[in-house]
Amino acid sequence: MAKNISPRFFLEKHTLDGAFGTLAIEWGNLPAGFASERLNRENPELVKRIHEAYYNAGADIICANTFGANPLKDGRFEEDVKAAVKIARQAAPDAFIALDTGSSGVTIGESAEAFDAAVKAYGKFYAASDGYDLILIETMTDLKELRAALIAAKDTGKPVMCSMSFEENGYTFFGCGLESFVLTAVSLGASAVGINCSLGSRKMFPLAERLQAVSPVPVFVKPNAGMPKSVNGRTVYDESAEEFEAAMQKIASLGIAMLGGCCGTTPEYIKRVSKIERTCKxxxxxxxxxxxANNCVKTDGSTLTVGERINPTGKPLLKAALADGDIDSVVRLGLKQKEDGADLLDVNVGMNGIDETAVMTRCVNALAGVGLPLVIDSSNAETLEAALKVYDGKALVNSVSGKADSLEKVLPIAARYGAAVIGLCLDDGGVPSSAEERVLIAERIIERAVSVGIRKEDIYIDTLTMAEGAGRGNANAAVNALKAVRKMGVKTVLGVSNISFGMPDREDVNAAFYSMCRDAGLSLAIINPTLTNITASKAAYDFLSGREGAAKDYIAAKSGFVKTAAETEATDADLRTAIISGLSATAAKAAKRKLDECSPLDVAEKYIIPALDEVGDGYGSGKLFLPQLIAAADAAKAAMDILSAAMGGMGDNGKRFVICTVQGDVHDIGKNIVKAVVKNYGYRVIDLGKDVPPEEVLAAVKKYYPCVLGLSALMTTTAENMARTIELVRRDFPALDILVGGAVLTPSYAKSIGGVYCRDANDTVSKLKQCRFE
Amino acid sequence: MSYSVEGVSRLLTDGKESYLPIAERAVELLEKTARPRVVRNRFELCGDKIVGTNITLFGKDIKRHLQDCKEVWLIAATVGNEADDEIKRLFAVDLALAHAFDTAASLKADALCDETEREIRAEMNREGKTLTPRFSCGYGDFPLSVQPDILFALDAAKRAGITVNADCTMRPFKSVTAVMGVCERFGGKAFDCNDCRFKAVCSHKLCAR
Known part of the structure; x- marks a missing residue:
């Protein structure tokens, strides 16, 4: 029978048990690396003895021997969980029994479906027994796995404590920062957060101190008994029980009342820990x-900048990139905005003709490399949910409105995935013109959000910027509503640049409005950080705010502008030389100059393509090498981008090349190089990404036909998936040209599966020239 | 090819050039980015099973490679997740550098294994024993499907941050696992690239030590 855990439970003193594996290896005379969950079936008596030893040493939370019985890797976990909980209860009837969840060692894929599968597996794990009292998730290093486990745990209704393993620098192996861990875990309902394993008790103190300073819930700490050393083939730890006790005493003095041990600790260590007096703070x-995952941003200080540029509305180049799966363009926009001072990135990929959910999840995954927290912007609830599944961290959902349908669909999604939410002050009646009416809608949204479990601190009200040119008083309405909403204890957000719509010198108007909003206490300004007026206004406002160090920042910001301008000055060189030498900035500048003389298409045909051919020939004859070929492709791309901008979207040669890495394979370097080289020859490359199932490839061929298909595989195992993909596509398109490439392929294997072998990117260009595209 | 500016240059140019500026940039950047980690453990071998683990050594090649061995060392080495992130970022901004960096990271992962192999070999020699060269999943007919169990046996996720997906691909990408046999005196024939069924087409070149 499970025990009832009171709300105050985690505020009390508790002692968790120590290492299980250490004792199992010693007492059971087992080899290192032994899968200890097997003991539940093979040697239950030993499991019981270990639990009893910790219980007798003073532990009142006993972890069932389920740490290694992970649902993502072990087919027999249900049996193990049932047995383990039963044994733990028998060994320590008066203790609280925790179902122990360890990291699986399995990579959770990047798709929403992979995340769902992980949540489902953990759900089964937690449902395998009802005899435990609480859930412990520990030793996690991957925030994605922790999130999956937490969401499944939340569904059980049992209280959850969770911890990750950090290195001394405060990051896990997978780059999750301590602050991000706490914020994400608490938002997903963890009752207590902790750190365990990886470090000894002495080295854990600074991390415990940081954790204690930021955590709004009780904290627990379970260090190793020092650092491991190998002695005569056995792993031993270098902290004695006395040393461990002394260090834990210090940790307890921080106000941490839940303590235990990890690798290398024994009942002797736990006995000493259990006697340490402590009170939870x-x-x-x-x-x-x-x-x-690695960047935590506080939004209750001065106004932060949300970069708005990842949004295809009115941007033909971004539209074309999104339509063709060119996610790198999105990453570049993210990196540029970060460089220009964005604190967060808004991501909106809503446009006709694409699968918004699929493109959004690819963007969210790719933007993890930029490192800024994301604002997931979509009017489609399904897209929002998929993005929140794959997003590692705490995102901001943009948005919910006062409309009944929106409230009903969006708020529960934000609550389930621990996200914050933007509430728009509009409803079925549209956008009210008065500040008062907008405030009324805000009140309704806040009330509903709170009722589904979203904290007020996580609600951001958008009082809506309407163009001042369209109605006098629009600026004031937004600002006055903002001031009123702030008093309700929520945060605020505004899209700044709408204000100047239809007016000349929009940047000036935007900068002035930006300052008005900051004055009114705006939390988040959605703007284009790349516009110098806004950046200058931001720096000047900071300077005038009287904040310490602001003058220095202002001067630094200003000298930064000058420096950037100077750096973009590239050397003079003709377009051909620039491309052949792989100089992107120079190539872009040269292309701009050429546009004074001839049309964009002429520049491409007379200069860029011949230069690329020259590089291709040089590569083909062994005079040039792959790095030069790639650098030339990059430089040609920089030049092509200038031409595209001049034409408002570059025309292609009408030939579509659908390309991807096949299912099961996540190696995409070769595919990306091919894409970069081929694109410059005017082919429209539609990149489906990596690990693409055959059915999706077929669907893309149907959508883009006539086209040529390019498939890449790097591993012997996935070469088989390539064959399967070709077989499926061939059923509907027997005459389609299919180019294949990748490390393990040979011309004869390629032929046997019905593909044309391409040695490398250069070879692909020559093979493409022979394809029919009809 | 060794992990060095020269090694990276040679690998990028099919051995023709000993110095490329981009190789130097890649190595410099990798040295700032990489957080290398290695885990290793010694196990007893019983037939084709590694005692205490779920590992079965499938395939003729590994059996021949471990002939006469009563023990094995398992190792897993990684350049770290930060290098993966850097590759992701570089892909968007500088494809040539991304490619060179990727190549450098592969060489570095291999160099970590070389170093560990040397250390273990010295230890074994001190015990008067012999260590076979290292053998990885995917060599010859030793299937990739053993990869997860090697990582689980080493507790590599917890100790080095290496995880593996259903298709047996590791994360971080630039990670390597290997098996080395311990014997009194090695009478078998160590596996080398000439024994590999992919000899003719292999473009990894990494196994061409």
Whole structure:
């Protein structure tokens, strides 16, 4: 029978048990690396003895021997869980039994479906027994896996404590930062957060201190008994029980009342820990924060910048990139905005003709490399949900409105995935013109959001910027509503640049409005950080705010502008030389100059393509090497981008090349090089990405036909998937040209599966020239 | 090819050039980015099973490679997740550098294994024993499907941050696992690239030590 855990439970003193594996290896005379969950079936008596030893040493939370019985890797976990919980209960009837969840060692894929599968597996794990009292998730290093486990745990209704393993620098192996961990875990309902494993008790102190300072919920700490050393083939740890006790005493003095041990600790260590007097203190507050896996941003200080440029509306080049699966363009926009001072990135990929959900999830995954927290912007609830599944951190959902349908669909999604949410002050009646009416809608949204479990700190109200040119008083309405909404204890957000719509010198109007909003206490400004007026206005406002160090920042920001301008000055060189030498900035500049003389198409045909051919020939004859070929492709691309911009979207040669890495394969370097080289020859390359199932390839061929298909595989195992893909596509398109490439392929294997072998990117260009495209 | 500016240059140019500026940039950047980690453990071997683990050594090639061995060392080495992130970022901004960096990271992962192999070999020699060269999943007919169990046996996720997906691909990408046999005196024939069924087409070149 499971025990009832009171709400105050985690505020009390508790002692968790120590290492299981260490004792199992010693007492059971087992080899290192032994899968200890097997003991539940093979040697239950040993499991029981270990639990009893910890219980007798003073532990009142006993972890069932399920750490290694992970649902993502082990087919027999249900049996193990049932047996383990039963044994733990028998060994320590008065203790609280925790179902112990360890990291699986399995990579959770990047798709929403892979995340769902992980949540489902953990759900089964937690449902395998009902005899435990609480859930412990520990030793996690991957925030994605922790999130999956937490969401499944939340569904059980049992209280959850969770911890990750950090290195001394405060990041896990997978680059999850301590603050991001706390914010994400608490937003997903963890009752207590902790750190365990990886470090000894002494080295864990600074991390425990940081954790205690930021956590709004009780904290627990389970260090190793020092650092491991190998002695005569056995792993031993270098902290004695006395040393461990002394260090834990220090950790307890921070106000941390739940303590235990990890690798290398024994009942002797736990006995000493159990005697340490301690009282729980809560060191942090919930506050308003958003995070990516490695970057936690507080939104309750001065106005932060949300970069608005990842949005295809009115941007033909971005539209074309999104339509063709060119996610790198999105990453470049993210990196540029970060460089220009964005604190968060808004991501909107809503446009006709694409699968918004699929493109959004690819963008969210790719933008993890930029590191800024994301604002997931879509009017489609399904897209929002998929993005929140794959997003590692705490995102901001943009948005919910006062419309009944929106409230009903969007708020529960934000709540389930622990996201914050933007509420738009509009409803079925449209956008009210008065500030008062907007505030009424805001009140309704806040009430509903709170009722589904979203904290007020996580609600951001958008009081809506309407063009001042379209109606006098629009600026004031937004600002006045903002001031009123702030008093309700929520955060605020505004899209700044709408204000100047239809007016000349929009940047000036935007900068002035930006300052008005900051004055009114705006939390998040959605703007284009790349516009110098806004950046200058931001720096000047900071300077005038009287904040310490602001003058220095202002001067630094200003000298930064000058420096950037100077750096973009490239050397003079003709377009051909620039491309052949792989100089992107120079090639772009040269292309711009050429546009004074001839049309964009002429520049491409007379200069860029011949230069690329020259490089291709040089590569083919062994005079040039792959790095030069790629650098030339990059430089040609920089020149092509200039031409595209001049034409408002570059025309292609009408020939579509659908390309991807086949299912099961996540190696995409070769595919990306082919894409870069081929694109410059005017082919429209539609990149389906990596690990693409045959059915999706077929669907793309149907959509883009007539076209040529390019498939890449790097591993012997996935070469088989390539054959399967070709077989499926061939059924509907027997005459389609299919080019294949990748490390393990040979011309004869390619032929046997019905593809044309391409040695490399250069070879692909020559093979493409022979394809029919009809 | 060794992990060095020269090694990276040679690998990028089919051995023809000993110095490329981009190789130097890639190595410099990798040295700032990489967080290398290696885990290793010694196990007893019983037939084709590694004692205490779920590992079965499938395939003729590994059996021949471990002939006469009563013990094995398992190792897993990684350049770290930060290098993966850097490759992702570089792909968007500088494809040539991304490619060179990727190549450098592969060489570095291999160099970590070389170093570990040397250390273990010295230890074994001190015990008066012999260590076979290292053998990885995917060599010859030793299937990739053994990869997860090698990582689980080493507890590599917890100790080095290496995980593996259903298709047996590791994350971080630039990670390597290997098996080395321990014997009194090696009478078998160590596996080398000439024994590999992919000899003719292999473009990894990494196994061409």
């Amino acid at each position: 809560i060191g942090g507050t919930f506050g308003s924060k958003l995070c990516s």
